[in-house]
Structures are given as structure tokens and as C-alpha cells.
Amino acid sequence: MGSTSTKIKLRTSDQKVFEVEKAVAVHVIHVHSVSGDILSKILDYCKKHVNSAAGKEDISPEELYEWDANFVKVDQNTLFDLILAANCLKIESLLDLTCQTEIRTTFNIKNDYTIEAEEAVRRENKWAFDMLGV
């Protein structure tokens, strides 16, 4: 897992930032399979999206979209790790992004959605949520 002296920053829902030792953070989050590299990438992602949503960063939806597209330009193994971590940490938007990328990559499918169309579907999908059985 790396050296125990490596610190991780955790931002809580009330915007407090904690710098904790990796070992501590792992214990608290119960993350078994997320390495430091992946967690750090994920924190980047979360930071970017939180900042853009809060207006702290001046970034248009198109630019954010581009940023996301670049974010997932990684090798298959890393992508796979990101998926597992996003699933574990329940970061829905990252899970969506990484899964779609993985599928498109694996099957060589072209993304023929425009940004607006994709957003519309995402919004609609939020109404059809994940519950146990009908």
C-alpha cells in the first residue's frame, strides 16, 4: 500500500479538509482495493467537479467535458481500477464516466452523443434509479 507516512487529504461535506495518513484514511473509508495512485486521481476528479459546480473554477461545461475525456485517457488497467474505486466509494458520476469509456474502448464503439444530448439522457436517468426490484 505504500509508506505509512504518505498523507491524504479528505474533504468532508462541510468543506473541512483533513490531512490523514494513508493507513488511517483506508481504515476509515474501508477501501480495500484502492491504491494511493488511484485515490489521488479520484481526489483530482472530485476536486475538479466540486470546484466547477461551486463556481470556484471558471470552466464551461464543454471544457469540463473535455477535461473528463482526458481524465479517462489512461491504460486499461488504470481505467479498470478507477471503475472499481468509483464503485467502492460510490461516486456515481465517475462510475458512469469510466464505465462508458471502458465499454466504448473494449468494443470500439464511437460516442455519437453530443454534449447536450448526453446531458439530457443523464438527467433522465436520474429519475430511473437503482432500487431493488419491481
Place this chain on the structure above:
Amino acid sequence: MGQSPPVVLGRENSLCDPFTFLSSSSAFISGEGFRDEIAVEIVDYTAELPDECLAFVFQFLGPGDRNRCSLVCKRWFRVDGWSRHRLSLNAQSEIVSSLPSLFTRFDSVTKLALRCSRKSISLTDDALLTISIRCRNLTRLKLRGCREITDEGMSTFAKNSKKLRKLSCGSCMFGAKALNAVLDHCANLEELSVKRLRGIHDGAEPIGPGAAASSLKMICLKELVNGQSFAPLVLGSKNLKTVKIIHCLGDWDSVLQLIGNRNRNYKENLNCDINYGSSDSSRSPLMEIHLERLQVSDIGLSAISKCTKIENLHIVKTPECSNYGLVCVAENCKLLRKLHIDGWRTNRIGDEGLIAVAKHCSNLQELVLIGVNATHVSLSAIACNCSKLERLALCGSGTIGDTEIACIATKCMALKKLCIKGCPISDIAIEALGSGCPNLVKIKVRKCRGVSSDAGEWLREQRGSMLINMDACDTDCGFEASVSDIGVHETGEEVGQVTAVGASTSSNVEFELH
């Protein structure tokens, strides 16, 4: 999974020409030096897959994954849309503007759930009407927390939903009028489940079978104030197989008496004008009855014993029931296959009743005893006489010890699954099981302080093919805590099963034993 994606030299439209497809894929797989000559095109590997096959694959995915698939590309969006037959919607009032688009996209929905959290305002009658018009083939509807829907709204919905077979409503505000409307218009209704319906209060009109008199097979009533108003429905449904009454207020002995006399012409028993339709008494017998946390006594049990064809009986947390009632049931209901008793540690049901079960119910396949003080006397009788007993669970009983388990081990020849929870057994019991119950494939031991982790290891060595699930039990097991309150099973333990977090009903044990 470990291959890196092919180098993309430019975004070009995919060619469906098979030659290009094949040469691209061979360059990808073989890694030969084709890259110099062919600009590797983006060829969708799933393009050759017929839509129906893609839809078939989607069938194996849950809604979250299907949603993700719908965002891969427009074709996947389309295929997912027409192939989604089950849909669960967040039924907040704000959804109304998205409904037309949602049901254009999902145009083949047959099973729909509308769930609204307590903190939100739910969709209204108008929205429900829209849904009923767009979903003409709805067979199942589940409503949870849709507090804005009224009797009129349900009535209109029912008129548009002739194909409805299952309705489950919980925490809604409509009442008897709504349900009677559904029963009048949905002549194919087979299952009705009603929980915490605020409109069913004292003085509510009775609920009768209406047009669904022949189709209704299952009725479940849960947490109702005036559940007795459903009596005409239970009595008038000619082909009713299953009745479940859970945690409903008021006395139920009299309703059970009516149920017991169901096969006679009982217009004279009830002072009301409900017409049960034909007076022919050729009714399908009841097969399954669940009584849980009800005010019911041995009078009620004796009444039930007249349902001689009963195969599945749950008597859970009904403290007024005693051995007398159980004996009555056993003597008359000889076809019993599944019996669940949660005595709630009141010590009113014990060996005496169980011996009667042993004597008369030779078809017994599944027995669950929670908070029942059974000893080797009755367990021995059951083990010997119920030669088909395959599934047994013993929980929260101070009388189940090593002797009892030894008894089961030596005599229960057909036993396949065994669960022991919160009982004062020790490693000796595990040793007995090591050499007994030749057909045992699954055993679960939980919260039995006297059993060490070594015993589990030992058992694994003895019975390699058996699925063994034993907790380490060095945590505080809280033996005194009522086992039946926490529920008999816990989450995520069965291999390959997804179980819901345990509610405290013993029906969870049946789920687990399967």
C-alpha cells in the same frame, strides 16, 4: 482485459464492410505491422450483433448498469429503451415534466415501481393518469410513499389498467374506495399487497372482491388500522391461495373464524350486503397463511385448522397462541409442508404442540422455530416421524442444547440445511453433526457462544462438501437479546445470493433456507 486500446489515428465513420472489419480486428489481435498501412478505423465490434441479442445481454444488468449502457452510444440507448420492461422511478412531483420523454424512451414497460421518499412531495393523480395512458401493458405496479394520489386517481388508473396482475401499495393515503375501484376494473388481478394505507381507518367501507373474485390468489395486509375491512375480500375471492396478515391492529379471531368457515354459505354469518357473487361453494382451498404480530388466540388457530389443505403456516409473535391451538392445527392440517413459529419467548408453545406436529404432519419439509422452548423430546419425535424434513432452523431458544442437536444429527436423515442461532450449544453439538445428517449440504451457526472457531475448522475437514457458515463469536453475542427482534438472517452471507437487510420477520429465514 489487459490489452491496450488500438491506436486511433483519426475519428472516421465506421465502415460496415466486412473486409475492413476483419482486417482491423486481425491487426488488433495479432499485433502485426499492419499499422503502417491501414489507418485503423473505429469499427464497432457490436455492430454485427443484432439488436435483440444486445437486448438479451442487457437483461442481465441492473438498472444502474443499464443506465450507464444507455450513455455509451445512441444505438445502445435505443435498444435499452425498448427492452426495459421493469422500471423504477423516483416518484417526486418534479418528475411530471419528464414523464412523456421517459415513456417514449421506455415504451415497453410492464412492471413499474413509483417510489417517493418521505421528505418529498409525490406525483399527483394527473401524473398517474399520464402513466396509465402511456403504459397500456402494465402488469405490475408498486407504489411507495405516493401520498398525493387520491381515491379518484387510483380509480382512473384502474380503468386504464385492465392487464394489471399485481398491485402493491405502501405508505399511501388513499383508502377503500381506491382499492374497490381497482378490484372492480382489474379483473385479472392476482396479487394485492397493502401496507400502511392511511385511508383504511375505522369506519372505512368494506373491501370486496369485485371483478377480481376469481383471479385473486394472494392477499397481504400489513400495518393497517382497520384491516378487518378486508374480510369480504378474503372471503369472496374464490381462488385465494395465500393470506398474509402482518402487524395489523384489532382482534383477528373473528375474521379467522370466517376464513375457517369459508367453504360454507356464510351470508348468514355477516351482517352486510356484500354479494359474494355465485353461491356455489366450490372454492379453491387456502394453501398458505401467515399470521404475524397479531391479536389472535387459540380460537383463531382452531378456526384455521379447518383449512385442512394448508401447506404453509407462519405463526409469528402471536403471544396469545398456545400449544392447544398448535395441536388443533396439527391434527387437522396434515398436509403441512412448511411451518414457522416464533414464540417470542412467551413459552406458550413448546414440546406439546410440536409433538402433535410430529405425529400428524408427516409431509413436513421445513421447520423454523424461534423463541420456542423445544427440547429433545419433541425434536426427536419430529426427526423420526417427519422423514421428509429438509430444512430446519432453531433460534433464540434456551432449551436447544447439545442433546437436541445430537438428536437431530442421528435421526434427521433427510436434512439438507440447518441453521442454529443464539442457542446454548457447544462444540459437542458440532461434533455430533460431523458424523450425522448424511444429506446435510449447508449449515449455519451464529451467536452460539459455546461454539469455538476450531469447531468450524474441524467440521470443514470432516464434511468437505458442506457449505459451512459459522461466526467467530468472540464478539459480544448478546445471548439475552431477543433473536427474533434482530431477525434470523444477516446480509450477504449466502454465496451467490443478494439478500435484503433483515427485517425482523421470520419470513427471512425461509428466504435464506432456500
